[in-house]
Amino acid sequence: MQKVFGYPRALTSKRTHYCPGCTHGIVHRLVAEAIDDLGIQEQTIGIAPVGCAVLAYEYFDVDFQEAAHGRAPAVATGIKRVHPDAVVFSYQGDGDLASIGTAEIVHAAARGENITVIFINNTVYGMTGGQMAPTTLPGQKTTTSPYGRDTTKVGFPIRVSEMLATLDGPSYIERVSVHDPKHIIKAGRAIRKAFEMQIAGKGFSLVEVLSTCPTNWGLTPIKALERLKEQMIPYYPLGVFRSPEEVAEE
Amino acid sequence: MQKVFGYPRALTSKRTHYCPGCTHGIVHRLVAEAIDDLGIQEQTIGIAPVGCAVLAYEYFDVDFQEAAHGRAPAVATGIKRVHPDAVVFSYQGDGDLASIGTAEIVHAAARGENITVIFINNTVYGMTGGQMAPTTLPGQKTTTSPYGRDTTKVGFPIRVSEMLATLDGPSYIERVSVHDPKHIIKAGRAIRKAFEMQIAGKGFSLVEVLSTCPTNWGLTPIKALERLKEQMIPYYPLGVFRSPEEVAEE
Amino acid sequence: MATTKIDQERCKGCEMCIAVCPKKILGLSDKINAQGYHFVEQKGPDCIGCTFCALVCPDVVIEVYK
Amino acid sequence: MATTKIDQERCKGCEMCIAVCPKKILGLSDKINAQGYHFVEQKGPDCIGCTFCALVCPDVVIEVYK
Amino acid sequence: MTYEIICAGFGGQGVMLIGELLAYGGMLEGKNVTWFPSYGPEMRGGTANCSVVISDQPVGSPIVSEPDGLIAMNGPSLEKFKATVKPGGAIVYNASMIETASEMPGLKMLPVPSNEIASELGNNKVANMVALGAFIGLTKVITLSSAVKALEHVLPARHHKLIPLNVAALEKGLALVK
Amino acid sequence: MTYEIICAGFGGQGVMLIGELLAYGGMLEGKNVTWFPSYGPEMRGGTANCSVVISDQPVGSPIVSEPDGLIAMNGPSLEKFKATVKPGGAIVYNASMIETASEMPGLKMLPVPSNEIASELGNNKVANMVALGAFIGLTKVITLSSAVKALEHVLPARHHKLIPLNVAALEKGLALVK
Amino acid sequence: MERVMMKGNEALAEGAIRAGCRFFFGYPITPQNEIPEYMARRMPEVNGVFLQAESEVSAINMIYGAGGAGGRALTSSSSPGISLKQEGISYLAGAQVPCVIVNVARGGPGLGGLGPSQSDYFQATKGGGHGDYHLIVYAPGTAQEMVDLIGLAFDKAEEYRNPVMILSDAIMGQMMEPVVLPEMREVTADQPWATTGKKGRAKPNVINSLGIVGEDLERINIELQEKYKKIVDNEIRYEADGIDDADLIVVAYGTTSRVARSALNMLRAEGKKVGLLRPITLWPFPKPILSELAAEGKRFLVVEMSVGQLVEDVILAVNDRAKVDFFGKLNGSVPTVREVYNEINALLQKGGA
Amino acid sequence: MERVMMKGNEALAEGAIRAGCRFFFGYPITPQNEIPEYMARRMPEVNGVFLQAESEVSAINMIYGAGGAGGRALTSSSSPGISLKQEGISYLAGAQVPCVIVNVARGGPGLGGLGPSQSDYFQATKGGGHGDYHLIVYAPGTAQEMVDLIGLAFDKAEEYRNPVMILSDAIMGQMMEPVVLPEMREVTADQPWATTGKKGRAKPNVINSLGIVGEDLERINIELQEKYKKIVDNEIRYEADGIDDADLIVVAYGTTSRVARSALNMLRAEGKKVGLLRPITLWPFPKPILSELAAEGKRFLVVEMSVGQLVEDVILAVNDRAKVDFFGKLNGSVPTVREVYNEINALLQKGGA
Ligand SMILES: Cc1ncc(C[n+]2csc(CCOP(=O)(O)OP(=O)(O)O)c2C)c(N)n1
Ligand SMILES: Cc1ncc(C[n+]2csc(CCOP(=O)(O)OP(=O)(O)O)c2C)c(N)n1
Ligand code: SF4
Ligand code: SF4
Ligand code: SF4
Ligand code: SF4
Ligand code: SF4
Numbered sequence A, B: 001m002q003k004v005f006g007y008p009r010a011l012t013s014k015r016t017h018y019c020p021g022c023t024h025g026i027v028h029r030l031v032a033e034a035i036d037d038l039g040i041q042e043q044t045i046g047i048a049p050v051g052c053a054v055l056a057y058e059y060f061d062v063d064f065q066e067a068a069h070g071r072a073p074a075v076a077t078g079i080k081r082v083h084p085d086a087v088v089f090s091y092q093g094d095g096d097l098a099s100i101g102t103a104e105i106v107h108a109a110a111r112g113e114n115i116t117v118i119f120i121n122n123t124v125y126g127m128t129g130g131q132m133a134p135t136t137l138p139g140q141k142t143t144t145s146p147y148g149r150d151t152t153k154v155g156f157p158i159r160v161s162e163m164l165a166t167l168d169g170p171s172y173i174e175r176v177s178v179h180d181p182k183h184i185i186k187a188g189r190a191i192r193k194a195f196e197m198q199i200a201g202k203g204f205s206l207v208e209v210l211s212t213c214p215t216n217w218g219l220t221p222i223k224a225l226e227r228l229k230e231q232m233i234p235y236y237p238l239g240v241f242r243s244p245e246e247v248a249e250e
Numbered sequence C, D: 001m002a003t004t005k006i007d008q009e010r011c012k013g014c015e016m017c018i019a020v021c022p023k024k025i026l027g028l029s030d031k032i033n034a035q036g037y038h039f040v041e042q043k044g045p046d047c048i049g050c051t052f053c054a055l056v057c058p059d060v061v062i063e064v065y066k
Numbered sequence E, F: 001m002t003y004e005i006i007c008a009g010f011g012g013q014g015v016m017l018i019g020e021l022l023a024y025g026g027m028l029e030g031k032n033v034t035w036f037p038s039y040g041p042e043m044r045g046g047t048a049n050c051s052v053v054i055s056d057q058p059v060g061s062p063i064v065s066e067p068d069g070l071i072a073m074n075g076p077s078l079e080k081f082k083a084t085v086k087p088g089g090a091i092v093y094n095a096s097m098i099e100t101a102s103e104m105p106g107l108k109m110l111p112v113p114s115n116e117i118a119s120e121l122g123n124n125k126v127a128n129m130v131a132l133g134a135f136i137g138l139t140k141v142i143t144l145s146s147a148v149k150a151l152e153h154v155l156p157a158r159h160h161k162l163i164p165l166n167v168a169a170l171e172k173g174l175a176l177v178k
Numbered sequence G, H: 001m002e003r004v005m006m007k008g009n010e011a012l013a014e015g016a017i018r019a020g021c022r023f024f025f026g027y028p029i030t031p032q033n034e035i036p037e038y039m040a041r042r043m044p045e046v047n048g049v050f051l052q053a054e055s056e057v058s059a060i061n062m063i064y065g066a067g068g069a070g071g072r073a074l075t076s077s078s079s080p081g082i083s084l085k086q087e088g089i090s091y092l093a094g095a096q097v098p099c100v101i102v103n104v105a106r107g108g109p110g111l112g113g114l115g116p117s118q119s120d121y122f123q124a125t126k127g128g129g130h131g132d133y134h135l136i137v138y139a140p141g142t143a144q145e146m147v148d149l150i151g152l153a154f155d156k157a158e159e160y161r162n163p164v165m166i167l168s169d170a171i172m173g174q175m176m177e178p179v180v181l182p183e184m185r186e187v188t189a190d191q192p193w194a195t196t197g198k199k200g201r202a203k204p205n206v207i208n209s210l211g212i213v214g215e216d217l218e219r220i221n222i223e224l225q226e227k228y229k230k231i232v233d234n235e236i237r238y239e240a241d242g243i244d245d246a247d248l249i250v251v252a253y254g255t256t257s258r259v260a261r262s263a264l265n266m267l268r269a270e271g272k273k274v275g276l277l278r279p280i281t282l283w284p285f286p287k288p289i290l291s292e293l294a295a296e297g298k299r300f301l302v303v304e305m306s307v308g309q310l311v312e313d314v315i316l317a318v319n320d321r322a323k324v325d326f327f328g329k330l331n332g333s334v335p336t337v338r339e340v341y342n343e344i345n346a347l348l349q350k351g352g353a
């Protein structure tokens, strides 16, 4: 018998601190697999966010810098300018990237900074206990929208991929989901493609991964996957928003 | 004989510190005329940026707050939440709004904050002596892009109106120009419309005004108007990018 | 003929693998691991090696052999 | 019959009004104002009151009567 | 008189709640009280404990490092804290999860099969209340009726229907001592 | 010996440049020197001045408030600074823009029709050089040849073709004193 | 009056609302999340505004807008977030905008940890931002003081047109204690300087800290310094406990004052002559009383959760007229009652200065 | 060696490049724009990177990335921009990332003015950010020192893995003076801790300031404090001018040391016994020499462009063994030579301590 699925080399053996069923773990694995596939483990430098993935540097077996909340794209820029041949990626949550770090992500994208961003959209601030994020859906209850997100008072969710796609800098932007095996495979492909773009020197690439936070959604992991599929995808359509060769699909 | 053109009431009599031929002055007048037309001088609160318009509070005869660089939309939000019936507008340059203040403008727009933003795009940092702005055109020489803006290293200009138009919050976004009388009249109409939107409680409105900086462009005021028309407009197309009733035109 | 290899100490008992297994052969154990979780076991021999379980597992608990 | 009224002390001599006047009746004075600028004068009587000059003036120097 | 308590266990065992009840009960009796929580580094789950101080005087440190009383709901908690208990102090531990515990000289130690008793009452969740009842019985730090009153304040209104069950558990625990 | 100078005028009259030439010339003569600019609050235009110190010793304050010498290119500048000049000091002022200036007791005062002379040379822009030439002649703070050498360093290469014109203006100014 | 158990953070939030605060702008960060979460629930009930800003930088600038417009405005954060607010704080001070800023401090530097810390003392009291400015800084020592001082903070902020900081920490914020809540206050303070729209006023109101023209900036600074002097003269607060007959006085605020109090109780029970001086205002600093006590021959032990910040102010206050010892714990650990007890005992044994 | 006239800001920029700095990230602000503008022209000539960041916050975090990756990285700004960088600075200190930060200080608080200021002294030396940390802070007094100290700054930053600040001001930055430039240096420092990609290393390198697990944060802080002690023991720098026979010593740095020097020259010419003590490192502070001089019976006058910040460190250093007087100017104005001269004279007349 052959091993058809195994543990990626680019992950350390450390157990994660993530809650049971949290899809952060799936995305970690997909990133590690992309690093393995492309054979870039020795030249990759990651940037961990402030968010549930704050300890990412303990889980990936590559060099890492832990950035201040929201500033990962700036940190990545600093690193990439020093080591243009390294593969530099940031891993950021939606509070980190779409709220406090808005200026940093917009400008890294506009600059066409040759880095890869893995963007975890779980419609909530996981680490700090479930506050509203810029991506929180209308009506969604969180600890800082206890009566449900009221768009008349706090406005509408930001569709980051669509917004960044208006810029000339990015080479590749895709939104994917990890709610079932088929989509997980697709997400893995997108992540690998994003790294390939960087390696080819094409500039800024970003993969937005629709993700779950069972704990702060108050759902079981399985119900959380269902919510992702049924409520998030309609608001955040999957697809390629920018690509040198393709047009938007799906 | 009748006065067919006169000095607006909402401007003080103070002479501006702007350079000769700087179109900041034109936009000031258009804003003042809108305030006069709508009869809102006693209930208007402006927010001055850090930029050449830093002394705007000396020129408008309405209450004002001078904001930290880039933070005018946040300051406007604070004011508007205290005085929902006041008419609150910020007046911001492209360094202020599109660089350091990116997060603030994106989120004020996403919130659909019921304020009006007058955005002066002159492709340069005027006040600090002509450094590169996020809106500086490819190839344009500035004091921090002395060899011309190199898009392979510092990326591409940001089209703010297009970017913000991807959000659900804004009610009205238009890009106008002030390079000739016809366009100035159009710009004035757009500015008035933006205020009307706010008064009607429709949420965030923004008018991007293509503007000149003869001093830092190293051109005479008249040549500067020509550059605006011939080089800026092709990169920054005029038109309505968001409107409750219309679709994009021009 | 295929089978899974489960690193029980890593498992957090989230049951996501159980939900996606087309053969419905995965289930939680009565026992708990050192982390305090009931962990997953392959309860039947009909594994087809589809790797669905491994794909959805956030804790990279499952290896699949075929 | 129309005419302009020019607040010479505010004028900065940028010449933008001069450029847009369809009747080409505006021009800079030889004199300078207290700010040190050669200011604009209406040099001829053919003003049609189109207000173009006033519209482009950044310093709100010009009033137009018609 | 100042009485200091640590309640410790796994996340989810309700140790924070019984600490709150002790503090609230103390307050209802006119005492000065503090309650302070402490969590492990894990995102969710893991261990948790809280410090409770009940005193006639203004309370100084809200962090208890040498408790008069300890309620330990699992093994690791008992191990971690038992040596810190003051001479003459009291330990109630959850015998359902801790098979054997060596005696501590100079301390009163009471094993309580909390989960078993809770299961008998039909809800495993009230194991914490059983332990608290026993602790109250053993130490008399507050009265049972204060603890019962505290329940009404501490439990959110939507859980008030569970108060009788909780009271029953408290009583079962208390009965172990009498 | 420490010699302190203020050069003042409208923005655009080139007062910063002549200050730089004094400082650079002083440096070429082996002195310690400083040059410090000061602008008015206007965005562009308005008044401007610079402080220059030339000394055998390390220079202390680069900001001159009691100058030994003043070059005033317009009226407001003369008014602002003339009273600060040290006893025994020297003032060169631009007579083309300042019609009359009252004598200052104890000071050498030299009116220079800089703009007229510059116009004679065919370029109004070198009025500043005429004033500088005169100032050098009057005070001997640096030599003419140091000023000429300084020009090569201070002017950007693309303006070097204008050096002969500038030198001519300096000489015209100097000649007013000799 | 009814006592209710509340976490320090929640007591502060409810205290703010009862003091008339109707505008809260903040951004989540542990260990202060109870404050915005409480406000999110509570503000709609009192027709107030809770708004989660996109960042701490935005939050502080929203406060600038709201405070400048005359609203009773509050923001809260924890150490890294407070660092981000420094530019805004300097603006608030310069433009004299009343408002209240809460720092529920945590361990630093950098991302640090989630436990308590007192290592933001310098930042709070000497100015983490640029320029010569001061916040009034209150350091509550009980949940009750959270309630009381937040009310006072709003009043003083408006009285002096000055931003006020509440310097708390992870322990003070998360600890539950009984509090007595005051009645809801109706605030209708007249703020003739606020931006409201001119509403018939002859001159516009302008909120501003710019002084580029002539002597403007010096004038602003003179005005500020005159105000600060008034605050120093009138607003010092501290608690003194058993200092009269004490040989050794512990100086500590907030959490460490609580730990010290426990240790002091133990020592007093043993008949030792020890006292506690607890600054309630960290700025203005209770210099006069310390100076006086020094003159009387007391010695001091400063206890802090830092490598020594408050201690500098104590030394400056006693200015070598008394011996000042220091016991500090680095961020990441908290002094235990036993440690402080031992430290004091050791000092008492070592004897006089 | 050839002397060239350069503005302080440009001298610093060229000095950085000659010291091997190849990464500049900054954002425009007066009065430091000459630095980024110089770098924009010059960096491409030496294959270096000049990048205008979208904000000061971004710039400091780019520095964090570049410095953490082993590059010699520089950022510069002025007071409000430096306030915005405080979170980032605390991270740099916590994660021990070498880099150099320049503050060309201007008048505050708030938007303030464009003139010089020394009112960011506390922010620079006591930590404007959160947590117990220190920057090494150099205060250049001449354009030549701009060149020399920026080179030293990079070396020390790497030697200690610590961020270094150059605290300059609007006058020091805009003033032109002759400088002698050093040769271009090739820097190939070995930084085994830097993120470069593992490149065969067994363990990844991690740049980090987080300590949420167990004793991690305390360990980080112990390490930092041990390093700071080493720096205090080895890195103090100052210039003493005529202090041996002086009765009164002026303590001043940067611009005010220059003004004071002029006044002192006048007084010495009159036979007065006066000297100058100019701290070159503001942190570590030249406490030992001041302490020694105090013991010798000198008195001190501190001259600052602020309401008094440096003076606190002087008082702490002499600790009441000597009289310390203060002469300060509020932001918006600069002390003249005459004012300082008069002040010293008045003190000399008043006589002994
Ligand atoms: C400057 C600063 N502000 C706030 C925080 C607190 N904080 C930590 S994580 C986080 C949000 C995390 O949410 P997200 O980025 O969505 O990541 P997730 O946990 O959901 O994966 C916040 C606000 C901080 N550490 N630093
Ligand atoms: C925090 C901060 N950063 C930088 C500056 C310096 N600064 C003043 S104005 C300005 C840019 C102005 O450019 P823009 O917004 O385009 O306005 P313009 O002058 O072109 O109208 C900058 C960077 C500042 N005052 N504060
Ligand atoms: S809190 Fe949410 S995002 Fe964070 S680890 Fe738990 S489930 Fe995942
Ligand atoms: S610098 Fe440019 S933008 Fe500023 S006033 Fe002058 S012309 Fe206008
Ligand atoms: S590989 Fe497929 S069939 Fe086998 S256990 Fe996993 S999901 Fe079930
Ligand atoms: S998906 Fe993974 S962690 Fe979850 S139950 Fe299955 S094996 Fe365990
Ligand atoms: S109104 Fe028209 S015609 Fe008259 S001066 Fe102005 S531009 Fe010329």
Ligand code: SF4
Residues within 6 Å of the ligand: B021, D010, D011, D012, D013, D014, D015, D016, D017, D018, D039, D040, D056, D057, D058, D059, D060, D061, D062
């Ligand atoms: S446009 Fe206005 S400022 Fe310009 S020259 Fe004409 S009148 Fe004067």
Ligand SMILES: [Mg+2]
Residues within 6 Å of the ligand: A093, A094, A095, A120, A121, A122, A123, A124, A125, A126, A133
């Ligand atoms: Mg999230």
Ligand SMILES: [Mg+2]
Residues within 6 Å of the ligand: B093, B094, B095, B120, B121, B122, B123, B124, B125, B126, B133
């Ligand atoms: Mg601009």
